[in-house]
Amino acid sequence: MVRTRLYRDGALVSEGFPIAEVSDHVCDPGNVVWFDLCAPSAGDLELIAEELGLHALAVEDVFQEHQRPKVDVYDTHLFITAYWLHMQDSGLDAVEINIFATRNALVTVRENEHFDIDRVTARWDAAGDLAKNGVPFLLHGLLDYVVDSHFELVESFDEQVEALEEQLFDERPMSREDSRKMFTLRKNMAGLRKVAAPMREVVNTLLRRDLDVATPEMTPYYQDLYDHVLRVAEWTENLRDLMSNLRETHMSQQGFRLNEIMKKLTGWAAVIAVPTMITGYYGQNVPYPGYGTSLGFWSSTLVILVASGLLYLAFKKRDWL
Structure with a gap:
């Protein structure tokens, strides 16, 4: 047109x-x-x-x-x-x-x-x-x-x-x-x-x-x-x-977020590693204090909870978790 x-x-x-x-x-x-x-x-x-x-x-x-x-x-x-x-x-x-x-x-x-x-x-x-x-x-x-x-x-x-x-x-x-x-x-x-x-x-x-x-x-x-x-x-x-x-x-x-994720994963891995070490230690085939008794079970559980709690508080204070 x-x-x-x-x-x-x-x-x-x-x-x-x-x-x-x-x-x-x-x-x-x-x-x-x-x-x-x-x-x-x-x-x-x-x-x-x-x-x-x-x-x-x-x-x-x-x-x-x-x-x-x-x-x-x-x-x-x-x-x-x-x-x-x-x-x-x-x-x-x-x-x-x-x-x-x-x-x-x-x-x-x-x-x-x-x-x-x-x-x-x-x-x-x-x-x-x-x-x-x-x-x-x-x-x-x-x-x-x-x-x-x-x-x-x-x-x-x-x-x-x-x-x-x-x-x-x-x-x-x-x-x-x-x-x-x-x-x-x-x-x-x-x-x-x-x-x-x-x-x-x-x-x-x-x-x-x-x-x-x-x-x-x-x-x-x-x-x-x-x-x-x-x-x-x-x-x-x-x-x-x-x-x-x-x-x-x-x-x-993106790099900062990846570092944050890796930091959190590392912190949780450390928290999990301590109970694994304790239970592994108590799993050895030799007599230890409380061996074969309920006292030994509860004492090892208490150690796991206290150690894990202290690690969590320490990591949280440093903003790792």
Whole structure:
């Protein structure tokens, strides 16, 4: 499904028109055109490239998987790659968004329909007073929505890390399921960092004066976007370090619990060893005081109880039991 919009003098005058009319609208310098493609074929994109004069390398990058977030500057347009992120089945789903920005046209190419373009158009409509800024306004609204998805994720990850911190020092040791959650969280945070960190360079490039993207009226909005990108990147780095500390603390606690268990087992083995020694000694086949009488039995039992009790108290005092 192709989405199209036409702005003239900062006002939305048409939308949903055929993509074949784009070239006619772009010829008028007073018009700003946006259209969206979802998983287009190579043939579809080549036709648009001819209409707008898009560089062949930029068109080729659209079909290259696992591109790094970036901005490529060409003579007639910018090519931007970014990723919108969301959680799906406890895993991180990254949807690649490729953007062509010319003087008066913005083309968005979505990898799939997981990226809801209607939310972007809703943001444009909510800030309609800025629409007179043309392509810089449209590009900012799109990137702002992308960066907000990163921000929401890092907030969610921060809450999960706090829950793990509280659980780490509970009396109940972490289960295998908890360890799996920790591993999944580390994996998702690595995926977020891979996407969020390069966005600093992307937005910083767009702030360059020679590109005429951050116009005087739009500059504060792009600076605010850059601030959000920095916060996400720094927050992700801090959480990454914190997760490493949590993992090391978890491993140390496992070793500590194992030492505690071994200490208790050793203490009980010592307690049991004394009665075993006494009964073994009295089991020798020679006469001893009380041999063959009930007095000998009760005296040996008393010695066992007293010796075991003294050992238990001694170990308990040293926190061995």
